[in-house]
Amino acid sequence: MALVFSAFPTTANINQTAEEEKFRQLGNLLKAVVYQWNSPAGLNNIEIARLIEESGIKRDNSTIASVIRAVMYEMTAGNIKEDKLPLDTPNAITEKQWQYLKNLNIDRYAALKSYYVIASAASRRYKQSERLKRSIPSLHALKEELIQSGSTTAVAISSIWLAMEYSELHPLKTVVELEYALPHLPDYDEKYSLETALDKTLAHSWLAEAYMNLNVISRSLEHNLQLIEQAKKNSRLSAFTFSGAIEALCRLTNFSEALKLIKEANFVARQSGDLSQELFVLMLEAGVYANRLQPGDKQRIQRITTDLSRFKDLKLPVNIITSPLILNLYNLAVIGSDTDFKQAIISYSLKINNEAEVAYYSRPLLLNKHQQLRNIYKLRGDFEKALFHQQEYENLLVQSRNLPEQLDNLVNDSPLERDITISKLQRLALSKDKQNLALKAERLQAILFGVVAALTTLLLFWFWRGQRSKAKLGDIDDLTGAFTRRAMFRAASKPMSSKVASCLVLIDLDHFKRINDRFGHVVGDEVLSTFGRVTRERIRKTDTFCRYGGEEFLLYLHDTNEDNAATLLKDIKRSMELHTHWQATDEVFSVSFSAGVVEIKGEKNIEKIIKACDHLLYKAKNAGRGKIETVSIQRYFTEQV
Structure with a gap:
């Protein structure tokens, strides 16, 4: 029997569209209120109050209206009676309500919740430091939630709101958030004014100010000139x-x-x-x-x-x-x-x-x-x-x-973690692309199968030829994709001689011999290959990864202190421990590792450094395995003496 699909929209689709449109309209109302209430520009307070009344939001008990009314209320919750919006005290917003709005439109949800976090902290009349203690961790948690969704635009929206909180106290963190957000931010659109209120133009403006405050004047000038060009392009000069x-x-x-x-x-x-x-x-x-x-x-x-x-x-x-x-x-x-x-x-x-x-x-x-x-x-x-x-x-x-x-430690926001965050986004985006490709392949299988197969074969051939060529040269271990020991020392020697603090890490997979003995060498090879892939996905181009021998690996992390190195290793270890299903066996198990981390600065003798790493690795294994021991090279030699 052939399946027949109706071309007419279902009731569910109609309701979804109507709800999304309602979310858009009330989102635009919130944006107008936020930017014009008690402001000399634009509409006055009486006109804004009339807009609120005419919208019907005060009598609407739907999820969308309830949430936006609660967010709007927070805007002036701490004001004196004369300066408050004409709204009754709302019920607290539930996680179920937030999830509903997130499913409707994730970009608008990102803007709405970001503003709610800031407004909630500000309306309580906290001192600046107390306000930031509340707002910054909440915005970081929201950003992490949006990263898991795979929506780069939504993450960018949360990043620019986070940058706004950082802008008062920390220009460097402001720059980091804005530089990430800028390529993914939408241009301002009056029709979708809530989610586009903080747009590319504003990001350029804030970056220009932040770079000026950091005394990086040439970068500030660059963004200011882009502001002028954008204004000309949009006829807003x-x-x-x-x-x-x-x-x-x-x-x-x-x-x-x-x-x-x-x-x-x-x-x-x-x-x-x-x-x-x-x-x-x-x-x-x-x-x-x-x-x-x-x-x-x-x-x-x-x-x-x-x-x-x-x-x-x-x-x-x-x-x-x-x-x-x-x-x-x-x-x-x-x-x-x-x-x-x-x-x-x-x-x-x-x-x-x-x-x-x-x-x-x-x-x-x-x-x-x-x-x-x-x-x-x-x-x-x-x-x-x-x-x-x-x-x-x-x-x-x-x-x-x-x-x-106390503010700087609100969130662990090291350069390595930012790299990990971006890597997460890239992996999630790739996963999403694969899912979309699979869906299209199911619909167009007869047409695309041959093309996909041919392209896949060609890509695999190129990859195999490239890997084999590198392996012949002795630079790449073909099982793990890591450098060989000789290639590692050659690649790391120049940056290691600099005066920048870096780290050398010696890693040993725990109980690897048991894995080989119990499940066989094919499974063991899959474990090594998986560890190599996971590690290479998380390190930067400036880092060097080497198979030192058997199940031992060396990792050179340029411009990284021991705390940031430990953060990266914990992330890799967590990923390996979560990986429990293997292609070469039906057995379910996870793999951990022990590591010795030495922070080096000015020390060029790699043999001495590896010896220190090995000593720390031995200490980690004796402590029960699955541990990471760190030390600076100066402290290590002092303690040894």
């Missing part, structure tokens, strides 16, 4: 877009290019007819001259800051609300009396400090304040105070680079 690139060029003392961008920004501002953009360009131009301070620059600053009457009573966006104060300070720095100049400094500093006290992210405001005051005092000729504000600026950056230990 404004004078405000040029500020980061101009600041970076000033830091690089490339004032001629900075002034070229000033001209372009001025043209864009005049074309827009927006006086606030023209005012902003004047502030940028004065800043360039104040940084350069060539003959005639003081006069140029005086000329562009003396008459600002056409900007009087101008309603300014929040991001440039202090521009008139700054331009006035530039003017007073050149021609003002000491009394007027001092009073203007006090007014400006007081306004910024008040804004910083209530801002969710205060550090960018304070950094900008010290930069402006440094330029203004330098222009005034008061180099002592200019130096003071430069030092305050740098101190603020140093604080961000030295995250308090």
